[in-house]
Amino acid sequence: MAKEVSPGVKALRQVVEDVYAEAREAKKRGEPVGWSSSKFPCELAEAFGLHVVYPENQAAGIAANRDGEVMCQAAEDLAYDNDICGYARISLAYAAGKRAAKKLDPETLEVMINPETEKPYTELVDINEIWAMPEGEEKEKRLAAIKPYRQMQMPMPDFVLCCNNICNCMTKWYENIARMHNIPLVMIDIPYNNTVEVDDTYVAYIRGQFDKAIHQLEEISGKKFDEKKFEEACANANRTAQAWLKVCDYLQYKPAPMSGFDLFNHMADVVTARGRVAAAEAFELLATELEENVKTGKSTLPFPEDYRIMFEGIPCWPKLPALFRPLKKNGINVTAVVYAPAFGFVYNGLDEMVRAYCKAPNSVCLEQGVDWREGICRDNKVDGVLVHYNRSCKPWSGYMAEMQRRFTADLGIPCAGFDGDQADPRNFNEAQYETRVQGLVEAMEAARLAKEA
């Protein structure tokens, strides 16, 4: 039975659908379409009315649609090492023209069905080769065989917007895309920060880059910078952030009126559409639904909540069911994810905006990272922490061991870690994951008993 989807969640999905659909339309009309890193200041592009899509969000979607492995492998065949972040690999393969498609019978050009799963087989195709084919039935069938979900139908880029606040991997990843397509790259460099306070020298440096970026965007769009539109985008981004935080805060209720894992899905809106009014409205709608749930004692969590944990890191998208299973079995709700504070940034004026963009996951110092997490752990009353040592994300995983020690010392709660990958299913070991969750449950149980006694 399909899960019931509330109007708020539907609206959130629609917002992201619209971002992709509008980009496809813009591309057809011959307008430039950009690819942007997730925490590039989207307000800048919005001020020019430019259409922008987000490779990280795309890669997550491709991975969740089970095409992560075939796309990662495609990147490896292009000589990108399997060590590189899975999002980057998927994106680079896509940028190079690789697509996951339903496998066609070479003779009949009919879709080939796997008798075991009763679903089509997947094959890797090259869109450039298909585009180069003469018009006709074969070309049409091949184009139609490309997986229809939006992330596999993202238009190719005419410019790229790179902000390396979340990682430096971005820098070379976007340079590679710029090279593949011979297109301009707008680079906002946000150096790593060692203190909780953002120093004025950072603000000055980044503001200077904004000016340059605006100039580049004027050239790309052929339009003048529209101060009013920019302010509107800022206002929207703030409103979205506030609504997002409000939604996240419903996880403070015990039991929670929602499955915290849903937040990972709603991240798509925060990333792709935070500068749009529709995103703010959709989150506001969801908030009212959650308010109602609190009143009526309902929850979107499909099982009773027994334990509450923080899930640290990006989920293993290709393995969501496997990730969820032991949580469900043990009545564990994820009531804290670091994306809540990390993307819920509200600002006032340009300087504050710059400071907000300095505070991305992976751009902040250990203390700030710990503070964010311990804040939501306390507010959202978690019993334990499950840490994803994400093979793809070096900047994120690199100080988790120390963070884990601090969570235990400061919050007195047990932590468990597991090895996985956000996009490449080959790096996730289900048996190990289950064992670690089990270990965490036992530790949480012991802590509970000790408290009761």
Add this chain to the structure above:
Amino acid sequence: MSNLENLFNKFEQAASSPAGQLAAYKAQGKKAIGVLPYYAPEELVYAAGMVPFGMWGSNKKTISRAKEYCATFYCTIAQLAVEMLLDGTMDGLSGVITPTICDTLRPMSQNIRVSMSDKMPVIFLAHPQNRFDENGLRFTISQYTNIRKKLEEIAGHPITDDDIREAIKVYNACHVEQRRFVKLAGEHPEAVSAVKRSAVLKAGWFTLKDEYTKMLKELNDELEALPKVEWPGTKVVVSGIIFDNPALLQIFDDYQIAIVADDVAHESRTFKTDIPDDADPMMALARQFANRDHDVLLYDPASAKNRRAEYVAQLVKDSGADGLVLFMQQFCDPEEMEYPYLKKELDAQNIPHIKLGIDQQMRDFGQARTALQAFADVLAIG
């Protein structure tokens, strides 16, 4: 023993015993500052009257205590730097500078700061990528000024502008000799084995630059006086982060593969860029960083072009090499990210190359041996 042998021995001694070097400087009453990769302004350490000590991992250690801080999927260079700080090998240091230009060094800077909090000051450095214009230069200067202040505290006295000017002179003079040595080593592989070449260059990371330059100049003069000989083997350019394991280098010597130039971070990438003239010595250092180019770690605003790969291909041609050997550090995503386009360019220009995966915990080079032998054969035929 000839003077040449004598000199080589001195370099080899310094290169193979950083701990000995550190102890010797300490005995002279000097303080030493650990400097992690990449592109920290060592000149400021020198200007403070202290000894900059390069920290590029180790070929003799195994990761053990670093596991308390890092998962397994980090390069050994970073992990072993943490290891040596934790296990007491670097206790003689009076501080350490941690640059953060790659995704591994970002969190490592935090791990080092946290784990060393009782032992020594840890000096943070974040370089800008948009480093070229006034805005970028100003940011570099602000970061370097911060380092200068911290070094002054450790040294217990101010670092004057003149001190920095003097350091710049010393470093530029050193670059000249380093580049001269790389060239001469390529011209005289019969005298400078791959093992020796590496030792000479590596010693520079553990020796005060004025002393080092003096030794290096003497060596270069000796090499220059050598008669020209025909090299019966093949010639290559080496690329990568670091390749300094004598056992690995021995393979080059065994198969008569001469290194005529390099695009290696631990070697030429460090000293190929001079510090330009500027009335303000801090600006001079910032400009030097801005001028660094064709680098896997640094943003290239002309990224739509394939400039880095073209530069490396040109290096192969200019140096008269027959091909290129790329040592890929395991888990080094900056290098890995740039490999496909490097490969593309090398292939387009018909420059043979091989890519060999390495890490600093490797002790068995059987595979590398087989691959290098086969590569040397290919080059010899070509």
